[in-house]
Amino acid sequence: MLVSNAQQFDLLQWGKSDGLLPVTVQQAFDGRVLMQAWMNRQALQQTLDTGKVTFFSRSRQQLWTKGETSGHFLNLRTIHADCDHDSLLVLADPIGPTCHRDTTSCFDEDQSVFPGLAFLAELESLIAERDLQRPAGSYTTALLESGIRRIAQKVGEEGVETALAASSGDDTEVCNESADLLYHLLVMLRARQIPLPRIVEILRQRHQ
DSSP states (O other): OBOOSGGGGGGSOGGGGTTOEEEEEEETTTOOEEEEEEEOHHHHHHHHHHSBOEEEETTTTEEEETTTTTSOOEEEEEEEEOTTSSOEEEEEEESSOSSTTSOSOSSOOOGGGSOTTHHHHHHHHHHHHHHHHOOTTOHHHHHHHTOHHHHHHHHHHHHHHHHHHHHHSOHHHHHHHHHHHHHHHHHHHHHTTOOHHHHHHHHHHHHO
16 A cells, blocks of 8 residues: 555554554665665655655654764655555665665665666766766776767767677576676766656656
8 A cells, every 4th residue: 555645644553563664775776675664654645745754763752853963864765554454665765875884775685685687777876976986997987087979989889799709609608798897888878967867757658
């Protein structure tokens, strides 16, 4: 159930845990699980009102908005209740690291705990960081500074090499060329200021 207004609050099973519901926060685009906490009615209402994910602290017995001291807010996308209406799933866009350890997730940073395709979003973020900081010696920096025409040319070259590998190469060559193509495509999208989620949304709409 999508939870989008106060009228739906009465459908939630607040009585099971003394007026609290467990909340799992997931990165809205790549599906990584970021953290787990609790909400009461007030925290849920404040989250909907402000667009900043807010929880109830059981130790301090008060509301707290993630990022209110660190600036690492969780910007709300959607909130969903499970089939029993006794737990919540929050999809959010994190601003900076979620965990107090300055890590992406409060769970292990071992990549094996994240969905495999989440690395594409991580790579997109790394390319964006290179674009902003332009560190010397970085191939991504050099590529971005070469301009959109050169970047587009590289995408074309990698596309041709991928096609040739598919028609006459072995699987390892196809995989390597495909990886090169995906990387250069992400750099091209960054150069055009087009976020990867926009492309994913187009694919989703076409699939419907």
